[in-house]
Amino acid sequence: MTYREDVEGLDASILMHPRVWQASGHVENFTDPMIDCKQCKARYRLDTLGEQINDKKRKKAVMALLENEELKTKIDKITADIEDNGEKFEALLEDEVVSEALLKELSCPNCGTKGEFTPPRSFNLMFKTFLGPVDKEGNVIYLRPETAQGIFVNFLNVQGASRQKLPFGIAQIGKAFRNEINTKNFLFRTREFEQMEMQFFVKPEDDKKWYDHWKELRLEWYNNLGMTPEKLRYHDHPADKLAHYAKEAVDIEYEFPFGWGEIEGIHNRTDFDLGRHQEYSGKSQKYFDEESKEKFVPFIIETSAGASRSFMAFLVDAYREEEVKGETRTVLGLHPKLAPIKAAIFPLVNKDGMPELARKIEADLRPYLRVFFDDKGAVGRRYRRMDEAGTPFCITVDTQSLEDNTVTVRERDSMNQERINADNLLIYLLEKLR
Ligand code: ATP
Numbered sequence: 001m002t003y004r005e006d007v008e009g010l011d012a013s014i015l016m017h018p019r020v021w022q023a024s025g026h027v028e029n030f031t032d033p034m035i036d037c038k039q040c041k042a043r044y045r046l047d048t049l050g051e052q053i054n055d056k057k058r059k060k061a062v063m064a065l066l067e068n069e070e071l072k073t074k075i076d077k078i079t080a081d082i083e084d085n086g087e088k089f090e091a092l093l094e095d096e097v098v099s100e101a102l103l104k105e106l107s108c109p110n111c112g113t114k115g116e117f118t119p120p121r122s123f124n125l126m127f128k129t130f131l132g133p134v135d136k137e138g139n140v141i142y143l144r145p146e147t148a149q150g151i152f153v154n155f156l157n158v159q160g161a162s163r164q165k166l167p168f169g170i171a172q173i174g175k176a177f178r179n180e181i182n183t184k185n186f187l188f189r190t191r192e193f194e195q196m197e198m199q200f201f202v203k204p205e206d207d208k209k210w211y212d213h214w215k216e217l218r219l220e221w222y223n224n225l226g227m228t229p230e231k232l233r234y235h236d237h238p239a240d241k242l243a244h245y246a247k248e249a250v251d252i253e254y255e256f257p258f259g260w261g262e263i264e265g266i267h268n269r270t271d272f273d274l275g276r277h278q279e280y281s282g283k284s285q286k287y288f289d290e291e292s293k294e295k296f297v298p299f300i301i302e303t304s305a306g307a308s309r310s311f312m313a314f315l316v317d318a319y320r321e322e323e324v325k326g327e328t329r330t331v332l333g334l335h336p337k338l339a340p341i342k343a344a345i346f347p348l349v350n351k352d353g354m355p356e357l358a359r360k361i362e363a364d365l366r367p368y369l370r371v372f373f374d375d376k377g378a379v380g381r382r383y384r385r386m387d388e389a390g391t392p393f394c395i396t397v398d399t400q401s402l403e404d405n406t407v408t409v410r411e412r413d414s415m416n417q418e419r420i421n422a423d424n425l426l427i428y429l430l431e432k433l434r
Pocket of ligand 1: 146178187188189190193194195262263264265305306307308309310
């Protein structure tokens with residue numbers, strides 16, 4: 001956040017007034033359709049059932065319905081403009097008659113029983129708790145299901161304190177909680193996760209320009225941090241599938257080992273959110289434009305990323321095993337900016353003053369960089385351990401170091417080594433990590 005003068009940071013509350021979630025539409029709309037297998041009681045999110053059975057079965061189910069002329073016409077109509085298989089399935093499920101017929105054709109992924117599901121029920125994903133000592137309905141509050149609303153309700157607070165002018169953004173990293181029906185795929189879908197969201201406030205007439213700008217910039221962000229470009233793609237939301245608050249929306253997707261999945265959404269949220277908070281709080285959310293002397297509710301372009309989910313994408317993307325001199329080397333090829341340890345420091349052997357010099361180097365670097373001291377085992381094994389942890393640089397203190405104060409710096413990916421004067425290490429590393 002310090003990179004941009006037009007974006008301020010915020011750490012808003014996790015528990016907010018319940019009216020915030022009425023205004024945002026979450027109390028009413030933040031639901032998933034849930035079904036249970038009557039036989040084994042396994043519970044599913046209806047729209048993900050298509051993912052859980054293999055493609056062949058899904059196609060077979062749709063084909064079976066095509067023999068029913070009335071349903072065939074309906075299905076043709078629903079799917080006319082939809083290319084992608086997964087989306088087709090979701091669109092079909094939105095129609096009650098088709099969904100009921102389809103459910104009869106699908107089998108439970110757990111016990112295999114065919115067509116024995118309860119009708120879909122709406123399930124609100126917000127975790128509820130109570131404010132104060134009495135557990136009564138009027139005291140219900142929610143754990144935030146997204147960080148964004150904390151930004152909206154603090155918009156004028158931040159704007160006034162920071163004296164920012166449009167266009168500008170407010171960004172926040174923090175925990176979000178969703179009572180997901182099924183958690184799966186490690187960090188991909190959890191009930192407690194980390195989000196990093198930014199809301200960029202613009203003049204209504206500039207919305208398209210800024211939406212396109214952030215769409216491009218956010219994809220670049222993943223590329224610049226070393227993610228494989230072929231494993232990233234945009235998925236534009238078709239106009240008739242947009243969320244209730246969005247005028248335009250796109251997902252950035254990553255190709256995980258289990259298939260393509262959203263890691264970030266970019267949305268043109270118009271003046272919906274500030275408009276709703278204005279309505280529900282009775283407090284004006286208008287911005288005063290000094291140049292034009294006009295007062296208006298700004299439009300918002302949102303970039304909404306999962307920090308934990310995209311971290312998993314970075315992990316998956318970085319992991320590799322390769323042959324080096326007949327041995328398998330495991331490397332976490334993380335971009336140096338993402339590597340948890342920036343440099344490791346090794347005394348070649350534990351004698352002759354090498355540990356002391358290595359400890360001194362560690363102490364000099366530690367205030368600026370996360371470093372790690374390791375004197376256990378052969379130096380080759382220490383390199384391998386650091387390769388696995390993704391550490392981009394390993395510094396070794398050897399006999400020559402004691403004579404001329406130089407050390408070797410070994411780079412993780414190329415495995416090349418350079419001799420550097422120990423006094424210049426900090427500058428050298430900071431340059432490389434930039
Ligand atoms: P999905 O369709 O996968 O449930 P979503 O469209 O509901 O995701 P958003 O509400 O747009 O997701 O949330 C923004 C980002 O937060 C997502 O792109 C994702 O990276 C992350 N995210 C959402 N839900 C979860 C979760 N249960 N676990 C981990 N990350 C999540």
